[in-house]
Amino acid sequence: NAGVTQTPKFQVLKTGQSMTLQCAQDMNHEYMSWYRQDPGMGLRLIHYSVGAGITDQGEVPNGYNVSRSTTEDFPLRLLSAAPSQTSVYFCASSRIGTGGTGELFFGEGSRLTVL
């Protein structure tokens, strides 16, 4: 199994551009989520999904959209990039339906810079 796969690993955007971070998992996990990691801030939850067709907001959802059309894929869309969205983004999945009571499996991360 590949686990959780994120693409791209690195991306530079200009302010106002849009892009999609891709996330796929091959473990048949119900729960998927996106976190952002900033220096000295830990990891903060952006959006999550407890199953195909179901998404909800986390702690810092503004400026991001998600969808979950299949169990495997959970893309994160930046609608109009801003310098404040410069960060490392992690996708994570969990076997059970709620994200907080089972091991989270993280992808390798996507480093995004917005100029």
Place this chain on the structure above:
Amino acid sequence: GENVEQHPSTLSVQEGDSAVIKCTYSDSASNYFPWYKQELGKRPQLIIDIRSNVGEKKDQRIAVTLNKTAKHFSLHITETQPEDSAVYFCATYSGGGADGLTFGKGTHLIIQP
């Protein structure tokens, strides 16, 4: 919402000594407390977790203790080794609000040879 405070932000110990990292949380409904380790440039990985009905859990050189009354939990690493050098994150889950973990800001553990 939940607030998780983690201390210290940096911890330097001699190889072979013990290291202790502490976290406090605000939501008394929190019932799951995992610890993640992140090596430089890598993804976070779960190293140990504890649930609210247990006071202590051990796995070889690492242990986690939980004091629900005081709302704090700690990670203990004994006989530290160079490969223990990493950033460690505590987290909590309460089930209220967003369905996900609330992380502390991390502790950079440095093992001095």
